[in-house]
Amino acid sequence: MIKFSNVSKVYKNNHIALSNVSVTINRGDFVFLVGPSGAGKSTFIKLLLREIEPTSGEIIVNNVDVQKLTRKQIPMYRRSFGIVFQDFRLLSDKTVYENIAFAMQIVEASSRDIKKRVNQMLSLVGLSNKANMYPHQLSGGEQQRVALARALANNPKLLICDEPTGNLDPETAWGIMELLNDINLSGTTILMATHAKDVVDKMKKRVIAIEKGVIVRDQQRGVYGYED
Numbered sequence: 372m373i374k375f376s377n378v379s380k381v382y383k384n385n386h387i388a389l390s391n392v393s394v395t396i397n398r399g400d401f402v403f404l405v406g407p408s409g410a411g412k413s414t415f416i417k418l419l420l421r422e423i424e425p426t427s428g429e430i431i432v433n434n435v436d437v438q439k440l441t442r443k444q445i446p447m448y449r450r451s452f453g454i455v456f457q458d459f460r461l462l463s464d465k466t467v468y469e470n471i472a473f474a475m476q477i478v479e480a481s482s483r484d485i486k487k488r489v490n491q492m493l494s495l496v497g498l499s500n501k502a503n504m505y506p507h508q509l510s511g512g513e514q515q516r517v518a519l520a521r522a523l524a525n526n527p528k529l530l531i532c533d534e535p536t537g538n539l540d541p542e543t544a545w546g547i548m549e550l551l552n553d554i555n556l557s558g559t560t561i562l563m564a565t566h567a568k569d570v571v572d573k574m575k576k577r578v579i580a581i582e583k584g585v586i587v588r589d590q591q592r593g594v595y596g597y598e599d
């Protein structure tokens with residue numbers, strides 16, 4: 372599904388953020404991307420989303436050479452991913468329902484499909500009773516569940532999560548992880564960058580560790596491996 376072959380990224384200030392990274396992520400995998408601050412995790416995700424381009428190497432996603440995408444094809448390519456961030460990024464002037472629906476309106480889904488799918492997603496994340504509330508009326512965990520529902524609305528094959536539990540207390544974080552586990556078991560591939568040691572250690576999923584731009588560990592049923 373995702374194949375990085377000898378990928379390097381050198382930023383304009385000559386900082387080597389990734390060096391000769393080769394890794395394959397298969398359909399259905401649940402992968403934690405770990406490593407110290409500044410190790411290159413965000414760079415890896417940005418390359419995957421084609422927000423930045425590699426200095427050398429090749430990135431293949433679903434048989435597509437990401438470097439060969441034309442400017443016009445990039446938005447469509449990005450929409451094939453679901454993305455969840457640490458800070459939720461919900462639209463504050465839209466209700467829970469509208470936030471999820473909006474993701475589908477962008478891809479011009481029919482209003483019938485939108486209604487059906489948004490209700491399905493609300494039920495999946497356990498927020499059917501909060502559909503008409505605004506983000507500021509929700510707890511952090513609820514907001515993250517809305518963000519998750521929105522990311523999944525268009526049925527992406529791959530869900531990218533950048534520190535999705537970073538702003539949540541441990542118990543709420545667990546609720547999100549259980550949800551992610553269910554989503555993964557139903558077939559969605561998940562790539563999650565995180566510093567959450569407890570979460571990684573308990574989940575026993577594949578762990579890819581990056582340090583100073585190099586993959587130093589790739590472990591099935593792995594552990595976090597750092598003390599922070």
Ligand SMILES: Nc1ncnc2c1ncn2[C@@H]1O[C@H](COP(=O)(O)OP(=O)(O)OP(=O)(O)O)[C@@H](O)[C@H]1O
Nearest residue numbers: 382383384386388407408409410411412413414415
């Ligand atoms: N646009 C840029 N220009 C120059 N250097 C950059 C740029 N973006 C990132 N870097 C550097 O590249 C390195 C890797 O950064 P990256 O954001 O990928 O780390 P990270 O592993 O995601 O860190 P964190 O866990 O703190 O989010 C860091 O040393 C960072 O300072």
